[in-house]
Amino acid sequence: MRSLQDSVGQLKGVGPKTVENLATLGIKTVGDLLTHYPSRYDDFAPTDLTVAKDKQKVTVKGTVVSEPLMSRYGYRRSRMSFRLVVGQAGVVNVVYFNQPYLKQQVEPNHDVTVLGTWDAPRQQILGTKLVAADSKAEAVGATYPANKHVRQATLRKLIRQAFDQYQNVIATLLPISLRQRYQLMERREMIKQMHFPTDTTMAEAAKRTAAFEEFFLFELRLQAIRRANRKEEGLQILYNNAELRDFIKTIPFELTAAQKRVVNEICRDLRAPYQMNRLLQGDVGSGKTIVAAIAVMAAVLAGYQVALMAPTEILAAQHAEKLAKVFSGTHVEVALLTGALTAKQHDQLAKAIKAGDVNLIVGTHALIQNGVDYANLGLVIIDEQHRFGVNQRQQLREKGEHPDVLAMTATPIPRTLAITAYGEMDVSVIDELPAGRQPIKTTWLKGNQGQSALDFLDQQLRAGAQAYVVSPLIEESENLDVKNATDLYARFKEHFGPTYQVGLLHGRMNNDEKAVVMKDFQAGKVQVMVATTVIEVGVDNPNATVMLIYDADRFGLAQLHQLRGRVGRGKRQSYCLLVADPKTDEGKARMETMVATTDGFEVAQKDLELRGAGDVLGDRQSGMPDFKVGDPVGDLKMLQIARADAGNLLATPGWDQKDENQPLVLYLQRHQLETHFD
Incomplete structure (x- = not known):
């Protein structure tokens, strides 16, 4: 029985070396190969040159009426030109720079298809691509992301073979109700039209379906994780409310309305019986540290330890110093654990942590090393969370019995993108600066x-x-x-x-x-x-x-x-x-x-427009994958619709029992998600 999970090594002509080369493009299975979508298309539908505008991209088919002239200049630079008869436009000149190998495809009295830019004043085409008339070109030519190990021709041949052999096992993942509502294709037709489109209209329709499918599956995974976390028993940190209020009164300034709102959101999570997984976003200088301090005090009042992980020793030391001042006169004992400690200092501190003699441990990744055991870890705070890998965050969570997690970042992410990128987390935002702060x-x-x-x-x-x-x-x-x-x-x-x-x-x-x-x-x-x-x-x-x-x-x-x-x-x-x-x-x-x-969220929005989501959120640790088709910035509306639809589906009783949704259930299981569905 064929499966899209089959190794690409199952395809004819794919030996161990080709398997290795394809892996450099992230292609390991037949499914990976079929979803290695084109990065662009060349439309081979002919352009009427008599009405073409100057600098317009054109495609023309014509007969070569001169020998190709080749001249070389500079290092590896060349110019090839020939004359072509094109329908009513008559004879035009065609020029290719730095593609000397094309000379073999240009013979007098033979037909060719030329893609390029029309230079109207000179009646000349500056060529970018040339297709011999006898080649079996698609109506629309696909160009794939490739590298030095795998050529375009290899990808085209293997994708054609994979589709021919595996098309009957391509199951549609999107529910029929969504396909009908948004006029989307079935998955087999979508994959076919992505690779071998009938025309540019079909290519666009397939791309739209592929983008929605990507967004929907991504959101479904994130929200399934979130539901699974919610159903997992967590700690109930039942602190004394009056004592926490007394501590807040000792803070020498009035909290902003945004800080108060965020403190309430965090405290509500601490008291809840499920594991908190919250992202705290705040611009530089917005007062995240004091919010974190209030969360620390709440956990300590309930008898728990807190670990605060920072990306550098400088930042960890600074946090420890600042928090020691905030907590002076309270029963919060602050300790600093970094790689800079001597072996003796490290062992002494590890013993104190295990015995519960210190209840706020600030440090770098040293916090998650073997040999560091906690007496009663209730809250984990991760500062500048995008600088830590998923594995490091998970290791810290595993140091206790499902401790609550508060991740903080001073890198503002536009809210619409944050709730989508961090779909498995609740997002709190401090969106105002403390009083008296003058804009820079x-x-x-x-x-x-x-x-x-x-x-x-x-x-x-x-x-x-x-x-x-x-x-x-x-x-x-x-x-x-x-x-x-x-x-x-x-x-x-x-x-x-x-x-x-x-x-x-x-x-x-x-x-x-x-x-x-x-x-x-x-x-x-x-x-x-x-x-x-x-x-x-x-x-x-x-x-x-x-x-x-x-x-x-x-x-x-x-x-x-x-x-x-x-x-x-x-x-x-x-x-x-x-x-x-x-x-x-x-x-x-x-x-x-x-x-x-000076508004960080405005800056982030502009950054998003200039650079795209992948760069803004950093590497894949951020939770935002490299989407192959969808653009989270340009297609943000589609991404938000997909998010809402994924949430609605997971909230529908018995959705996972319907036959039409079984491919989707299998997809989630394959991504190692338990089906914690209502």
Whole structure:
């Protein structure tokens, strides 16, 4: 019995080497091969050149009426031209650059199909593709994502063979009600039209079905996980409400309305009998740490331990220091567990954790190492959650009896995308800044305005403030004409010394060196900190008022926003100066966005539009896969509809008993999901 789970090695002509090569494209099964969809199509329907516009993409079929002329110039550069008779348009010139091998396909008195761009003034086609008339071209030609190991021709041949042999076992996954409502194809027809479309209209219809199917299956998996988690017995953290209120009264400032809302959402989850799995989103400086502190106190009041995992030792140490101040005078005992501890210190702390002598353990991935056992772990807090892999998060969850999980991120994700990408999590958003925080004034300077940046810096330093100077590189690069940290450090030392102290911070320094520079900066001994993006997360100095970023167009919007958030943490007005001469429209758009808004969610939305969801959310650990067909940004409405439909299906009693839905049930089981359905 054939199955789409069969290895591609079952296909004729596919030996061990080809199996290995196909795996480099993520193709291991016949199903993978059939869903390795084209990245674009070439329409072979002929264009009427008599009405074609200048620079229009055209396809023409004609007869070659001259010998091809070939000329070579420069390194591996060539130009081939020939004349072609095309219907009513008469004789046109065709030119191909840097494709010398096409000469063999061009013979006088033979027909060819030419794809290219129409140059109306010269009556010439600048060719991109050439198809000999005797080749068995589809009406619409598919071009696939390929690499140096697997050629287009190989993919086409294998996909054709796989479809011919396996088409009868392609089961439709989308429920009939959805197919009828949105006029979608059955899966077999969709796969056929994706690879061998009758025409461009059918290719578009198949692509629409494939995109919806991708989104629907993704949402179904996420929501099935969420339902399974909800049904899993979790801890009920029944803290004393009056005692928690007393602690909140000791906080020396009034919580914002957004912080209060989020605290209520988290506390409701802590008291519930299922495992909390919540994502806390908040812009830089929005006050996530104090919200986390309230959650810590709630868990400790109920007799549980809390583990807080941070991505770097610098950030872990900073959290431990800050939380120790917040909890001074309470019975929260804070301990710091990182790789920097000696073996003896590590063993002593591990014993104290196991005995329950400390109830808030802050650390890096050292928290999940073997030999670290918890007495009574009730709450896990993961800071900058996108920097940890799924496995690391899972290992931390497994350290206790289903502890509640609160993941935090300062990387704003547009809410519509967050609830979709993190469909298995509840999402809380702190969408306002604490009172008294002044928006950071951002200015974009061209490279030749560097002196005015230095003058402004001088003025701020004289007023007693401190500054960051950021470069994208540590050392000089032959490939990129950008400022580098060591060069900037030397220049700033020369410019400001001996009046002001200049420090240098980058990722190649060891932890002790970094810690010394950071402490000196925070203590005011260093006035100017020259750094790479190592300061993007984890440096907190309320006296720093200037963030000067060189070659700012080399950074992504999310990174620029994170860097800007390092200043503006005190009472003084703060500034971000972007020095950049962007060469691309996207680079200019990034600079304009940074100047136009300090709202992280607006910045994230623009980032999404410029770069796409995969880049914004980071790697696959984020929960957002690399969709093959659907575009979560361009097709966001479709994604949200698919999310709602997936939720409705899972909430329908007995849906998994219907015959028509059995392929879908098998699909979920194959993705190792227990069917926790209502």
